Amino acid sequence: MDSKWLQSLMARRSFLTRLGAGVGVVGAAAAGGPAAMARPAEDAAFRPARHAQDDWYDKIPGVHRFLFDTASADGMAWALQFASNFYTANTDAYGLKDSDLAVVIVARHKSTPFAYNDAMWAKYSKQLSEQTEFTDPKTKLPPTVNPYTAEDSTLQQAGKMNALIKKGAQFAVCGMSTRGVAGRIAKANGLETDAVFKEITANLIGNSHLVPAGILAVNRAQERGYTFTYAV
Secondary structure, three states: OOHHHHHHHHHHHHHHHHHHHHHHHHHHHHOOOHHHHHOOOHHHOOOOOOOHHHOHHHHOOOOEEEEEEEOOHHHHHHHHHHHHHHHHHHHHHHOOOHHHEEEEEEEOHHHHHHHEOHHHHHHOHHHHHHHHOOOOOOOOOOOOOOOOOOOOOOOOOOOHHHHHHHHOOEEEEEHHHHHHHHHHHHHHHOOOHHHHHHHHHOOEOOOEEEEOOHHHHHHHHHHOOOEEEEOO
């Protein structure tokens, strides 16, 4: 037998053997075999960390979750209106109850003091008016009551805040901004910032949660399944 012919035959057989092995690997990958196991698993997708101090978002009952972010007096007014609309539309169009809706309104930056009760507005009206850049539209003076909880206020949203609290709406109150407000009050009145901060945080409106920062609340709520809108 010709030795060159034999060498050629053996070379072709070796090539076909290697080709078959390659096809086998591809087939295993297509069939979900060991080669397929090398692909990244779907459950490796990003999952946000959970922190115990944020668990209150999950304790609010409801089959629909909505967060309204506010950072100004006008923003708070619009949030109160939109949140009221959210409750009404879900009741009228879907037959849902107030308890079916988890609603959170964030009070941060210049809207933060609207989460303080009447006692704080009566005592520190000048500084709270300066912080919110808001004066009573009728008297042009700093309000001595929370303008969004006062039932007899001339504001269009008068009383809506209390109505939403009764429906179960919650408020996330910016601790960082409140610390700044406390500093402003302390400086103007010769007081200690820590003492004023403690006083304010003991006098928040109903259903309030003091959070480290309002913008952090916006992030944490969305990670807990809340849809989001910024009220301006």
